[in-house]
Amino acid sequence: MEAAATRTTGPVSGADGGTAVAFRGVTRSYGAVRAVQGLDLDIAAGETVALLGRNGAGKSTTLSMLLGLLPPSTGTVRLFGGTPESAVRAGRVGAMLQDGKAVPRVTVRELITFVAATYPAPMDVDEALELAGLAEFAGRRVDRLSGGQAQRVRFAVALAGNPELLVLDEPTAALDV
Secondary structure, three states: OOEEEEEEEOOOOOOOOOEEEEEEEEEEEEOOEEEEEEEEEEEEOOEEEEEEEOOOOOHHHHHHHHOOOOOOOEEEEEEOOEOHHHHHHOOOEEEEOOOOOOOOOOEHHHHHHHHHHOOOOOOOHHHHHHHOOOHHHOOOEHHHOOHHHHHHHHHHHHHHOOOOEEEEOOOOOOOOO
């Protein structure tokens, strides 16, 4: 991966100060193309990390491995000391991916309420809507939103479970500054 990581630290709700994310010797290949090569990375609870790099540098592939959506070709990825899959299943991870399709015929509030109900200790729906800048669109159908509003819905979905780890892939895409 030809990307750089930048870090800041700050409080995270429920953070115990331990390692939240650990990559050890991770590579990911697609045939002859090596998207990620020899990645070693630790992210402590409470840290904010941005992966920066050109298109094709392996950022999205790295996030897909972090979320358990892709296995590494070699090496290991651990979240909170376990597998990415177990952390996601336990509701410890929220993610906003680059794109997603709108759910037809449901309102923004209905979608966020549904998603929140699948987590053990969800964020208050009104708080998630407010943080995502969607309070005034809560009654609007998700499939009738602009691109930027739909991106905000993806952000609210990522927040809905009140996760310990929040993963944002291209978080400002389609959003107004």
